[in-house]
Amino acid sequence: MTQTSALAQRRLWVTAGCLALGYVVLTFAGVVFQYTLQLGQSQSEGVKQLVQTSLTRNYVGGYIEYVAALVLLVGMLLFARLLRGETETTGWLSSCMSGAAIANVAVTIASAAAGAAALYGAHHGASLTTATTVNNVRNFAFFLSGGLTGVFMISAAAAGRVTGLLPRWVSYTGIAIGAFSILAVMGARIGLQNVSIMLWFAWLVALSVVALRSGGRATYAAGGSMVRVPATV
Secondary structure (H helix, E strand, C coil): CCHHHHHHHHHHHHHHHHHHHHHHHHHHHHHHCCCCCCCCCCHHHHHHHHHCCCHHHHHHHHHHHHHHHHHHHHHHHHHHHHCCCCCHHHHHHHHHHHHHHHHHHHHHHHHHHHHHHHHHHHHCCCCHHHHHHHHHHHHHHHHHHHHHHHHHHHHHHHHHHHHCCCCHHHHHHHHHHHHHHHHHCCCHHHCHHHHHHHHHHHHHHHHHHHHHHCCCCEEECCCCCEEECCCCC
């Protein structure tokens, strides 16, 4: 690899890190504007969150989260490309990352559509029971999306370890949190999903920082060829 192509690779790592951080920031910004009717909450809470809440405010928050999902898709696909490596194993892991990214964003957007439909119906004559049922589609989609983020984390962490492009601690924590995210789907009713999603955000921020600071760095031999320095710290 020439110095020019290595510089381009480094810029892609920086871009991936920025996209991942952008997703986290946009997601939290969107949540501020939206209702949070959870599965099994009381009827009075349903009235408050679905009927009495501001439709415009919630749609603004929903749109911000929609943009966040698009940013996440681009960022996750870029990480999958950067961790592709040169072996069949890393190629398979990269494919798992890409598939999980696409499926996760598809489920996220579908759940957002269900939430928007529930709000719209509640504000335009639909019964509270109907609006709550549609909103529960959103809740269950959110629960199931945890398994997809888990697949992405495990695949990215394993690819990072095999290629040496990610530090050991990022890889090991990614595998652990990814496995927990998959298992947390079964415990969503008792709040495990809320724990797993916060751990996902924390791991993604850590991955972003690594990408911004050291992702894709290399040293050059005397002849101008590149020798990649594995991230082992």
